[in-house]
Amino acid sequence: MSYQNILSEVKANILYITINRESKLNALNKQTLAELADVISFAAKTEEVRGVLLTGAGEKAFVAGADISEFSAYSTEQGEDLARSGQVNVFDAIENSTKPFVAAINGFALGGGLELAMACHIRVAADTAKMGLPEVTLGLIPGYGGTQRLTRLVGKGRAAELITTADMITAERAEKIGLINHVVPQTELIGKAEEILNKIKQRAPLAIAAAIRAVNAAVNEGVNGFEVEIDEFGKCFGTQDFKEGTGAFLEKRRADFKGR
Known part of the structure; x- marks a missing residue:
C-alpha cells in the first residue's frame, strides 16, 4: 500500500x-x-x-x-x-x-x-x-x-x-x-x-508478546487473567528463547534472543 x-x-x-x-x-x-x-x-x-x-x-x-x-x-x-x-x-x-x-x-x-x-x-x-x-x-x-x-x-x-x-x-x-x-x-x-x-528489544520477543497478552487479559471482562498468565508462562518453557535466556544467565553472558 x-x-x-x-x-x-x-x-x-x-x-x-x-x-x-x-x-x-x-x-x-x-x-x-x-x-x-x-x-x-x-x-x-x-x-x-x-x-x-x-x-x-x-x-x-x-x-x-x-x-x-x-x-x-x-x-x-x-x-x-x-x-x-x-x-x-x-x-x-x-x-x-x-x-x-x-x-x-x-x-x-x-x-x-x-x-x-x-x-x-x-x-x-x-x-x-x-x-x-x-x-x-x-x-x-x-x-x-x-x-x-x-x-x-x-x-x-x-x-x-x-x-x-x-x-x-x-x-x-x-x-x-x-x-x-x-x-x-x-x-x-x-x-x-x-x-x-x-x-x-533486548528482551525475549516471545516473552514480550506473552506479557502483553497477559497484561491485556487483566482488563478484559470475562477473561480470567490469572489463567491467561499461567498458560502464557507455560508456553514460554517451550521456546528456544527460554533456553537461551536461562543458559545465558547461568553462563553469565548476554542473551542473544531470536524470537523462536
Whole structure:
C-alpha cells in the first residue's frame, strides 16, 4: 500500500510511524485510518520489527482528533460502522499487537488522537502536550474505545469528569493521574521513546508478546487473567528463547534472543 498521510520506516528493529498531516493537525480521516490499519498489520507480521514508535508530524499536534468534515452528515448506522471499523482495524489492533507500541505525544492529543495514544502500550509526552476528549462538545462521545481505555487508565471518576467536561489537561497532569508514563522536554521526546523501545528489544520477543497478552487479559471482562498468565508462562518453557535466556544467565553472558 502506498501511503499518502503517514510516514513509515524500520530502523534498528523499530518501526517509526509518523502521522503526516501537519497542516490538518494530523487529524484522522478515512485514508489515514486505512493506512494505519495497513502499517499495523505490517508490524504484526514482520519479524524484523521488535517495537513501534508512533508520533505526529511537527511540534503542534500528535493527532488533534478525527476529521469532522467526513462524518458530519452520517446516519446512526454510518456512525456505528465508523466506530466499529476504526476500533477493530486500528485501535484494538494496536492494543492487541504483540509488538509493543510507544506513543510519542508531541502536541495536542484530542479526541481520536488521545484514543490512539491510549491504545498504545506505553505513552511518553512532551511537556508542552495537552490532552482531552472533547466529543461531547460536538454532541458525540468517544467512539474508538476512549470511554473504556480512559476509565481503565485513570479510574471511573476521573474518566467521567474528563469526558463530560471536555476539558483539556496538561502533560504534567496526565502523568500524575496515570494517563501517560513519562513527561519530557519536546527535544527529548523521541529519544525517550527510543530509550524505552531499545530496552524492550533486548528482551525475549516471545516473552514480550506473552506479557502483553497477559497484561491485556487483566482488563478484559470475562477473561480470567490469572489463567491467561499461567498458560502464557507455560508456553514460554517451550521456546528456544527460554533456553537461551536461562543458559545465558547461568553462563553469565548476554542473551542473544531470536524470537523462536
